[in-house]
Amino acid sequence: EAGVTQFPSHSVIEKGQTVTLRCDPISGHDNLYWYRRVMGKEIKFLLHFVKESKQDESGMPNNRFLAERTGGTYSTLKVQPAELEDSGVYFCASSQETAWAQETQYFGPGTRLLVL
Amino acid sequence: GDSVTQMEGPVTLSEEAFLTINCTYTATGYPSLFWYVQYPGEGLQLLLKATKADDKGSNKGFEATYRKETTSFHLEKGSVQVSDSAVYFCALSPLGSNTGKLIFGQGTTLQVKP
Numbered sequence: 098e099a100g101v102t103q104f105p106s107h108s109v110i111e112k113g114q115t116v117t118l119r120c121d122p123i124s125g126h127d128n129l130y131w132y133r134r135v136m137g138k139e140i141k142f143l144l145h146f147v148k149e150s151k152q153d154e155s156g157m158p159n160n161r162f163l164a165e166r167t168g169g170t171y172s173t174l175k176v177q178p179a180e181l182e183d184s185g186v187y188f189c190a191s192s193q194e195t196a197w198a199q200e201t202q203y204f205g206p207g208t209r210l211l212v213l
Numbered sequence: 214g215d216s217v218t219q220m221e222g223p224v225t226l227s228e229e230a231f232l233t234i235n236c237t238y239t240a241t242g243y244p245s246l247f248w249y250v251q252y253p254g255e256g257l258q259l260l261l262k263a264t265k266a267d268d269k270g271s272n273k274g275f276e277a278t279y280r281k282e283t284t285s286f287h288l289e290k291g292s293v294q295v296s297d298s299a300v301y302f303c304a305l306s307p308l309g310s311n312t313g314k315l316i317f318g319q320g321t322t323l324q325v326k327p
Binding site: 100101128130132134137138139140141142145152153156188190192194199200201202203204205206207 | 217245249254255256257258259262264302304306311312313314315316317318319320
């Protein structure tokens with residue numbers, strides 16, 4: 098069974114440009130999460146999809162970030178326009194459980210974003 | 214709000230040494246607690262978890278006990294190997310939340326030397 102995959106693995110862009118990150122969860126997993134780790138600090142939650150619906154987007158930093166999950170399969174996270182402080186590693190995770198507080202989330206390898 | 218605090222790294226040990234990575238948390242009620250590990254070039258993997266007080270999670274020789282009296286979930290291993298070199302993250306999932314979001318500590322880098 099394939100794990101969670103993310104594309105691209107690395108992205109270097111200039112301030113003001115747009116970047117779109119993609120996450121393909123494990124097949125059959127309804128829950129999809131985005132997280133971000135900035136500069137060696139803690140990993141922070143961004144949002145949670147259940148199928149195509151946003152269950153919780155309380156961690157999205159501002160309206161420059163837009164996440165979608167059309168059809169409840171893969172998800173994209175767009176940053177437009179990118180700022181220097183957006184640099185970091187963006188992780189995607191998926192799970193199939195409904196007992197959210199006890200579930201195991203399966204993480205992708207992350208996308209390393211550098212904004213210059 | 215809920216939070217997790219881990220001991221700062223990096224932690225450097227010789228092979229076969231005893232490992233402890235401290236983790237304490239602040240949360241309402243009794244959250245579920247997790248240790249995730251990130252090996253070089255890979256994504257995070259669940260190492261172990263405990264969902265209620267006094268539970269002990271264990272996997273690959275690692276153990277952690279959910280201590281509600283000290284709000285701690287310290288990770289231990291009796292004899293580390295070079296292959297254990299990785300970044301270790303302590304995390305919690307809030308009880309009664311309408312989401313499964315994880316709240317992470319800042320991560321502790323472990324380097325084991327032969």
